[in-house]
Amino acid sequence: MLIEALQSEEIETLMQLEHTLMTSPWSKEDFEYELLENPFAHIFVLKKEMEIIGYVDLWVMYEQAQIASIGIKKEEQSQGYGQKLLEFALSYARDAGVNTISLEVRKSNQKATRLYQKNGFDIQSIRRDYYQDNHEDAYLMTKEMEGKA
Numbered sequence: 065m066l067i068e069a070l071q072s073e074e075i076e077t078l079m080q081l082e083h084t085l086m087t088s089p090w091s092k093e094d095f096e097y098e099l100l101e102n103p104f105a106h107i108f109v110l111k112k113e114m115e116i117i118g119y120v121d122l123w124v125m126y127e128q129a130q131i132a133s134i135g136i137k138k139e140e141q142s143q144g145y146g147q148k149l150l151e152f153a154l155s156y157a158r159d160a161g162v163n164t165i166s167l168e169v170r171k172s173n174q175k176a177t178r179l180y181q182k183n184g185f186d187i188q189s190i191r192r193d194y195y196q197d198n199h200e201d202a203y204l205m206t207k208e209m210e211g212k213a
Contacts, residue, residue, distance in 0.1 A: 065145075067152045070099055070107040070119065076118050078109065083137040088197040098132075107130070107158065108146055110149050118145050120153045129157040131167040146176075158209050165209060166203040168194060180205050 070078060075095045082089040090098075099104040100127045104125050110118035118136040122129055131153060157165050168191060169176050177187075185205040194202035 065148065066111045067108050068111070070109050072096075074097060074109065074116060076097065078107075078119055079165065081116060081119065081137060082132050082133070082135065084138060086133075088195060088202075089137045090133065093115075108149075108152065108156075110136070110145060110152075111203075112140065118149050120149050122156060124157060124160045124162060127161060127163040129160070129162040129165040131165065146179055147183075150179065154183065154207075154209070162209050164206055166204065168204055170195060171201045171203055177203060177205075183207070 076090060079090070079092050079095055082095075095107070096122055099107055102123075104123045106122045106124060108120050108122070109116045110120075116137075117140045118134075120134040121132040123132050134146070134149060134153070136149065143197075154165065165185075166188075167180065167185070169180065171190070181187075185207045187203045188206050189204045191202040191204055193199045
């Protein structure tokens with residue numbers, strides 16, 4: 065298992081993975097913007113035997129960070145890869161001097177919500193009608209970072 069920065073030639077592969085995981089997937093242009101133009105975005109991929117099986121898009125904005133997107137290939141879920149990727153993102157944020165990290169998660173995604181809570185995230189509020197595809201609400205979850213750099 066290897067976690068490394070996304071390379072521009074891997075965008076197409078990442079976009080295909082995103083389309084299998086998300087009901088409102090990002091476009092190729094969205095990923096290109098994140099990788100090439102957004103100065104706050106840090107995209108990492110999780111590889112198993114050189115195949116991309118997961119990713120995280122982490123925005124680091126001074127003392128705050130946000131997990132903009134995170135996902136693990138369906139066939140590889142429930143094997144601890146999401147935990148490893150989340151741990152990596154938290155460590156990266158901590159090393160960058162982040163005090164608080166946040167994310168939004170669908171209210172119906174109980175598996176992900178439990179993973180985040182297990183890692184110290186708390187539900188702060190509900191963002192009503194957050195997701196455009198089905199108007200589902202999202203939990204806004206935050207974590208205060210410990211052991212800041």
